[in-house]
Amino acid sequence: MCILSLLSLYEFTQGFSLGIHIIFATIGIGLPIIVAVAEYLAYKKKDKYYKALAHRLSLILIILFAVGTASGTLVALELAFLWPAFMKLVGYVAILPFFTEVFAFFTEVIFLSIYVYFGDRIKSEKLKLASIIIVAFAAALSGVLITMVNAWMNTPTGFNTAIFISSGFKTIADVHPLTAFDTPSTAIEVFHVISTSILAGVSVFFSYFAYKLLRTKDNDEREYYKRGLNITFGIIAVIIIFAIISGIMSITMLMQYQTEKFDAIELDLITRPNVPEVIFGTYSPLGHTAYNGTVVNGTVVGGIQIPGLQSILAYGFGKNAQSIVIKGLNAYPRDTWPPLFIHTLFDMMVGVGFLLGAFIWLVLLIKLFIKKNFFENKVVLVLFVVVEAVVLITMESGWVVDEVGRVPWIVYDVMPISAAANTSPSIAYFAAIIILIYIFIIPATAYVLKKLFDSRPLKGELENV
Template structure:
C-alpha cells in the first residue's frame, strides 16, 4: 500500500467506527423525545420507562462517540494538512458553531438524566427537544464540511493562494441543504430501527400477551412509524441528491449508476457490478429512461457518462455496488414499516409473525450497513478530489510515511471499544430489567398522574 492509500484507510477506519455512534446519537434522542411526548399525552408509564432506558443507552454510546470523534478531528489535522489549511481559512464556521451545539446537547441531556423527576413536564419536553436539536445540529454542521468538499464555494485559488474568502458563502454551499436533509433523515432511520431490533428480539424471547411483551410491542410500533416515515423521507431526498449530483458532480452519478456513455433516456441500473473492461453493469437490471428522469425530471435529460472524463478522474467503480446496497436496504425498511403498520393498525392483528420479527431483528444492523455504504459512496465517489476539482486527495495528504502500524493499532483499539460498549450495555440492562423499571415507575408515577397502561 502506498502512503496515500494508508492515510485514507486509517482515516476511513476511524470515521467508519465513529459514525456508528454519531448516527445513533442523532437518531436516539428523537426516539426518547417521542416516547416522552407520548407519556405526557397518554400517561402510559411504558413510554416514560422507554424514554429513561433509551437515555441510559444514549449516555453509554456517547461515552464512545466523543473520544472517537476527537480522534477523527486530530487525524484530520495530522493526515490532511493541505485540506485543513483551506478549511481553517475558508470553512471554520461549522466547527466553531458545532461546539455550541454539542454544549447544548450535553447540558440539557444532563438536566433530563438527573432532574427529570424534579422538573415540570413541559421542562422535560423542552430539555429533550434541545438535546435532539443539539445532536442534529452537530451532525449537520460537521457534515456540511463534506458538502463543501463536493460543491466548494466562498473562495478561489489564484496563483496557488486562497483569495476572495467568504465564510458564509462557503457555509451555505450549493449542496448544504440536500446533504443536511439526507444526514438527518438517515440518522433517524438508523436510530429507530436499532431500537426496533432490540424490541423485536425481546418480543421473540417474551411470552405472548405478558406485560413485558406488550411493553416491547409498543416500542416496536413506535419504531415502525418513526422509522418508516423517515425511511420514506430519505428516499424522497435521494431523488433530490440525484439531481444535485447531475448538476454538480456528474462523475459520481455516472459511477454510482455504472453509466459510461453520455445519453438521454439513460437507464437506471439496479444490482450487478460494474465491469471496467466491458464498460457495462453485469448481472444488473436496467430500467430504461429512469436515470434521466431522476436526474432532471424528464426522460429527455442528458446524463453524462464516465467516458466524457479522463479515466484517471473516474471515481472507483465499486461505488455502484455500495450505492445499490444502500438503496436496497432503504427500500426493505420502507416495506417492513408499511407491513408492520398495516398488520397492526389496519388488519387489527396483535401478534406479528415470527419471520417478520426476525426480519426486524436484522433491520437495525442492516440500517447501519446502509448508512456505512452511503458514506463510503459519498466520499469515495468524490475521488480523486478532496475538494472537488480544486484540490486532489494526494495534494492534501501528509508527507509522513510508516503509517501502517497506526492502522493496526487503531483497529485493535476500536475492536476493544466496540466489544466494551456491547458488554456494558448487556451488563447494565441485565442488572436493570424492564420489569424492575416498570415496577419502580408505577410506584413513582401512578400515585401522581395515574396510568393508562
C-alpha cells in the same frame, strides 16, 4: 514506507474509523428522539412503561454519548493529523459550521446532563420534557452542521479555487466563510443525511425491542417492549418517506454538480443522449464501448440495461428528454474516475431502501386496517429484528458511495487527497493503533451496556416506577 502505501493506510484508517463513528453518531441522533417521545407519552398518559422506557434508554444515551464524544475527538484528531493541508483549507474557508457545531454539541451535553443527572431536581414535568427535546434538537443540529462541511467538500465554494489550484494548494484567496453554510449541495445533503441518520439510529432500537419481545414471556416486560416497538415503528414509518424523497433529490443534485461521481454510480461510460439505466452489472476494463464514433475503453458486464430509463428519470417523459445529452466518464481523464464498485453499492442501497420502505408501509397498513395485533406475529417480529442490519448496511453503503465517489478528490475537483495528506511516516503506527481501538470500541460498549442492564433488571425497575 512509500508515500502511496501511506496514503492508502490513511484512507483506510479514516474510512474505517468514520464507518464506526457514524454508527455512534446516528444512534446519537435517533435515540434522543425515542427518549423524548417516550417521555412525552409518559407525561401525557401517566404510563409507568413509558416512564421506565425513557429512563432506561436515557442511561444508554449517556454511555453512548461518552463513547461517541471520545470517538469524535479521535476522528477530529485524525482529520487534523492525517490531512493537515486539508484542515488548513477548512480553517480558512469552512470552519464556521465546525465552530457552530461545538455550540450545538455543548447544548446537547448540558441538557443531557440536566435530564439524566438532575432530572429529579426539576419540579416541573414540562421542563424535564423540554430538556430532552432540546437534547434531540441539538443532536440533530450537530449532524446538520457536520454535514454542511461534507457538502462543502462535495461542492466547494467560498474561495478562489483557480488561484488555490495554480499556486499548488498554497494560496487561499477571496475567502467568504459564510458560504460554507450554503453550498449548492448543502440543503439536499443535510435533508438526506439527517433523515437517514434518524432512520438508522431508531432502527437499532426497533430491532432490539422486537428481539426482546420474541424472547420474553413476562407480561409486564412484554408491555414495556411493545411500547418501545410502537414508538420506534411510528418514527421509522414517517422518516423512511423523507429518506427516500431526499435520496431521489440527491441523485438529481449529483447529476447537476458532481457529474463524475454521478457517472460512476450510474456506470455511464460514454457521453450520449437516450441513456439506459444500468441495474447492477460491473465495469470491465476489457473491450470497448462506442457511441456515434466515440470510443471508450472498458464495458459494462452483466446486470440489466433498460434503454432510455436514466434519461426519463432525469428529464421526465417530455419530447426532448431522450435527446438531452448526459456527460459520461469518457469526458474526464481516466485517473480522476472514482472506483467504479460504488455502482454496485449504490444499486444495492437504492434497492434495499425502496424494499424496506414498502415493507414498513405494508406492515403499517395491515396493522391499521386488518390486524391490530400484527406485532404479536412471530414471523413479523423476526423480520423486524433483521431491519437493523439491513438499515445499517444500507446507510454504510451510502456513506461509502458518497466518500469513495469523491476519490481522488478530498475537496471535489479542487484538492486531491494526495495533496492533503501528512507525509510523515511516524503517523503510520498511530493509524494502526486507531484501527485497533475502533475494532474494540463496539464490543466494549456492548459489554458495558450488558453489564449495566444485568445489574438493573427491568422487572425491578417497573415495580419501582
